[in-house]
Amino acid sequence: MAHTPVNHPARPIYRAIGxxxxxxxxxxxxLGLVASAxxxxxxxxxxxxxxxxxxxGFSLLSIVLGIAIVAGTVIGxxxxxxxxxxxxxxxxxxxxAELAFLQTDANIFNFTITTDIVVLTLSMxxxxxxxxxxxxxxxxxxxxxxxxxxx
Numbered sequence: 001m002a003h004t005p006v007n008h009p010a011r012p013i014y015r016a017i018g019x020x021x022x023x024x025x026x027x028x029x030x031l032g033l034v035a036s037a038x039x040x041x042x043x044x045x046x047x048x049x050x051x052x053x054x055x056x057g058f059s060l061l062s063i064v065l066g067i068a069i070v071a072g073t074v075i076g077x078x079x080x081x082x083x084x085x086x087x088x089x090x091x092x093x094x095x096x097a098e099l100a101f102l103q104t105d106a107n108i109f110n111f112t113i114t115t116d117i118v119v120l121t122l123s124m125x126x127x128x129x130x131x132x133x134x135x136x137x138x139x140x141x142x143x144x145x146x147x148x149x150x151x
Contacts, residue, residue: 018129022069032059053112084130091123
């Protein structure tokens with residue numbers, strides 16, 4: 001039994017939202033790369049981009065995340081659903097870990113509270129896009145509708 005909707009009527013919108021999250025990470029990463037050029041890889045300084053703290057390491061990670069999300073969105077075929085869900089969970093873990101170490105030397109990605117809020121918010125948006133963007137056969141849709149009506 002499927003736990004997420006199949007062939008949701010708004011799935012193109014959710015797919016586009018997932019792509020926009022990927023574009024945000026890509027743009028943030030490129031701008032962060034420019035702003036932190038010449039600094040140490042995991043520098044803990046006052047480098048900010050779009051009001052968020054960053055360093056070279058987090059900028060490169062953001063670029064990789066953005067490329068993965070945008071590539072999944074372009075390819076589609078439920079690959080975007082898997083990428084969005086897994087990366088959403090990974091971003092939640094990263095955001096919570098960085099929140100725990102925000103004021104310590106273990107803040108390796110130079111997060112600020114603003115960066116943390118943005119990462120955790122985008123992870124929730126990405127998870128939503130992953131949960132409602134699944135495409136399936138008519139039989140899968142019918143099975144999901146029947147299961148939904150029983151609950």
